[in-house]
Amino acid sequence: MVSVVVPIYNEEELVVRFHEAVASALKGVVDDWEVVYVNDGSTDSSLELLKGLQAVDSHVVVVELSRNWGHMGAISAGLQTARGRAIILMDGDFQDPPEVLPQLIDAWREGAEVVVGVRRSRQESRKLLAFLFPMFYRVLGALADYPIPLNAGIFSLMDRKALDSVLAMREKNRYLPGLRAWVGYKNSIVYYDRNDRLGGEGKLSFISRIKYAMDAITSFSYKPLRLSFALMGFSTTVAMMLALCMALPTSAIVTAGFGVAASVFFMGGLLLLSIGILGEYIGRVYDEVRNRPLSLISQVHRSQVKIASQVG
Numbered sequence: 001m002v003s004v005v006v007p008i009y010n011e012e013e014l015v016v017r018f019h020e021a022v023a024s025a026l027k028g029v030v031d032d033w034e035v036v037y038v039n040d041g042s043t044d045s046s047l048e049l050l051k052g053l054q055a056v057d058s059h060v061v062v063v064e065l066s067r068n069w070g071h072m073g074a075i076s077a078g079l080q081t082a083r084g085r086a087i088i089l090m091d092g093d094f095q096d097p098p099e100v101l102p103q104l105i106d107a108w109r110e111g112a113e114v115v116v117g118v119r120r121s122r123q124e125s126r127k128l129l130a131f132l133f134p135m136f137y138r139v140l141g142a143l144a145d146y147p148i149p150l151n152a153g154i155f156s157l158m159d160r161k162a163l164d165s166v167l168a169m170r171e172k173n174r175y176l177p178g179l180r181a182w183v184g185y186k187n188s189i190v191y192y193d194r195n196d197r198l199g200g201e202g203k204l205s206f207i208s209r210i211k212y213a214m215d216a217i218t219s220f221s222y223k224p225l226r227l228s229f230a231l232m233g234f235s236t237t238v239a240m241m242l243a244l245c246m247a248l249p250t251s252a253i254v255t256a257g258f259g260v261a262a263s264v265f266f267m268g269g270l271l272l273l274s275i276g277i278l279g280e281y282i283g284r285v286y287d288e289v290r291n292r293p294l295s296l297i298s299q300v301h302r303s304q305v306k307i308a309s310q311v312g
């Protein structure tokens with residue numbers, strides 16, 4: 001069986017069209033498949049529409065979460081519920097194109113255990129994001145202690161073995177593209193053109209994107225912590241140069257006052273930066289210690305016929 005896991009938050013304009021597209025992409029490619037839709041506490045009619053799909057199509061599984069948990073929380077619940085030998089992960093807004101699904105499945109059948117969808121191009125109508133995405137990948141590429149394929153999001157296929165390894169990592173602030181690379185296994189890449197979302201608004205807030213970017217960097221790099229050492233080297237050098245200047249005969253006592261004030265503020269800035277970086281890591285350690293779940297499932301709607309045939 002092949003499972004497709006899709007997080008859904010307020011996508012009433014798209015869910016029905018999306019399911020039709022996924023179903024027609026899989027038809028003739030796999031016999032046994034399910035689509036696990038995770039309703040991440042939608043406040044529109046998405047859940048009713050999903051339940052409607054589930055009532056008429058036994059391939060549909062609907063996972064209801066207890067509230068809105070965010071993209072990663074929804075994905076984790078879906079991955080835990082999926083029962084396939086291969087599990088595909090994609091967004092429900094057509095940005096990860098359903099017509100690419102057969103290519104992912106072909107690569108898996110040819111022996112790949114992780115098939116990563118890499119964006120050949122990206123249509124992005126939101127200008128700020130279009131500017132920030134390549135910058136993020138450049139920073140991550142430079143900092144990561146482990147090579148992570150760039151320009152790849154969640155869109156991918158994982159073999160059961162790879163998925164179980166990813167799920168065994170219980171870390172709370174997950175950067176899935178990083179974990180998926182970190183577990184290893186036989187990897188393969190499928191290139192695709194990323195479209196703009198087909199309807200509705202983007203659902204992730206700017207703050208949640210920044211947090212996700214910080215998750216990516218903090219969970220795959222210690223380098224920001226080491227920045228403090230570099231800053232220390234820099235400020236010591238400046239201090240020594242200033243000490244040397246004091247030996248020079250000068251009458252510029254007044255401007256020296258400004259100099260002192262500027263360097264106090266400058267040093268303060270560097271110290272706060274170091275503390276801020278430290279805080280990002282310590283906050284995540286705190287999340288681990290509290291060990292709260294990534295999301296809570298309130299109900300799973302699955303076709304009875306399907307379960308009976310599974311048991312038999």
Ligand code: UDP
Nearest residue numbers: 007008009040070071074091092202203204
């Ligand atoms: N999503 C979710 N929970 C949220 C926000 C988004 O499950 O709190 C879903 C959303 O319905 C979509 C996917 O996650 O299927 C990606 O969200 P979106 O398209 O808004 O992100 P973007 O493509 O703008 O990064």
Ligand code: MG
Nearest residue numbers: 091093095197
């Ligand atoms: Mg999207």
